[in-house]
Amino acid sequence: MNVRKNQARLSRAEKRRFVNALLTLKRTGVYDTFVTMHNTFQRSDTDTTDRVAHRSPSFLPWHRYFLIEFERALQSVDRRVTLPYWDWTRDRTAASSLWAPDFLGGTGRDLDGQVMDGPFAQSAGNWDLTVRIDENTYLRRALGKSERAPELPSRDDVEAVLALAEYDAEPYNSTCTSGFRNHLEGWRGANIHNRVHLWVGGQMATGVSPNDPAFWLHHAFVDKLWAQWQRRHPRSGYVPTAETPNIVELHGFMRPWNDVKPADMLDHRRHYRFDTEFGFPFPYDGAAGR
Numbered sequence: 519m520n521v522r523k524n525q526a527r528l529s530r531a532e533k534r535r536f537v538n539a540l541l542t543l544k545r546t547g548v549y550d551t552f553v554t555m556h557n558t559f560q561r562s563d564t565d566t567t568d569r570v571a572h573r574s575p576s577f578l579p580w581h582r583y584f585l586i587e588f589e590r591a592l593q594s595v596d597r598r599v600t601l602p603y604w605d606w607t608r609d610r611t612a613a614s615s616l617w618a619p620d621f622l623g624g625t626g627r628d629l630d631g632q633v634m635d636g637p638f639a640q641s642a643g644n645w646d647l648t649v650r651i652d653e654n655t656y657l658r659r660a661l662g663k664s665e666r667a668p669e670l671p672s673r674d675d676v677e678a679v680l681a682l683a684e685y686d687a688e689p690y691n692s693t694c695t696s697g698f699r700n701h702l703e704g705w706r707g708a709n710i711h712n713r714v715h716l717w718v719g720g721q722m723a724t725g726v727s728p729n730d731p732a733f734w735l736h737h738a739f740v741d742k743l744w745a746q747w748q749r750r751h752p753r754s755g756y757v758p759t760a761e762t763p764n765i766v767e768l769h770g771f772m773r774p775w776n777d778v779k780p781a782d783m784l785d786h787r788r789h790y791r792f793d794t795e796f797g798f799p800f801p802y803d804g805a806a807g808r
């Protein structure tokens with residue numbers, strides 16, 4: 519079964535397999551097709567035009583399917599790999615094991631933001647950026663250095679958003695003053711999802727954010743928060759449920775896929791489970807270091 523685990527509890531072997539699968543997808547060019555797709559949507563999703571992946575109700579189901587497709591790609595390399603999630607309410611500093619050289623590597627150097635250690639440093643030879651918004655071909659980060667995001671969201675910030683009973687509200691863009699989706703996405707309130715992109719900085723703060731593998735761990739956690747919200751508000755559902763201009767309604771198709779609707783994405787358990795759904799502690803592939 520597909521179980522998504524907290525990255526802080528992965529064994530060394532699990533980290534190595536995840537990293538190796540990423541490097542393989544990068545080498546074959548598959549990885550960059552995901553970066554391109556994300557950037558295409560980030561650029562076309564606006565508050566007044568047709569919007570699918572961001573600033574709209576389908577932000578959550580779109581990214582859920584995007585992650586499912588990426589996880590399948592990883593599993594075509596190594597079927598034991600699943601997407602880990604990064605609980606940034608707990609692992610909230612640059613000293614977290616997430617940023618160690620055996621996993622994602624650390625922050626960028628002061629000079630140019632270039633990541634200098636770990637498997638995704640350009641100097642390690644396997645991670646040249648081809649889908650870019652500037653000339654730089656190296657991965658950049660500035661963990662915690664953004665003035666707009668000096669701290670990661672706290673558990674209290676998250677609880678306040680999980681308490682919102684309404685999924686989304688008109689006008690279904692980034693200006694909604696109510697609704698779980700716009701608060702979780704980060705355009706209103708404490709700024710949850712967007713703030714994490716800014717806190718990591720570098721490419722993560724741009725449309726080509728999937729260039730940084732941290733993207734997948736961040737979104738796997740945002741996705742988990744959606745599942746938590748659904749459990750907490752069983753009588754609230756995805757809106758809109760009827761045709762609405764520029765918006766993907768419950769039974770509309772989400773570009774670029776012509777066979778995936780928000781309705782198909784409401785139950786994550788058809789595709790994967792989270793470690794926390796099995797009581798605690800989940801039997802991890804223990805023996806760290808294997």
Ligand code: CU
Pocket residue numbers: 556571572581
């Ligand atoms: Cu996105």
Ligand code: CU
Pocket residue numbers: 711715737
């Ligand atoms: Cu994002």
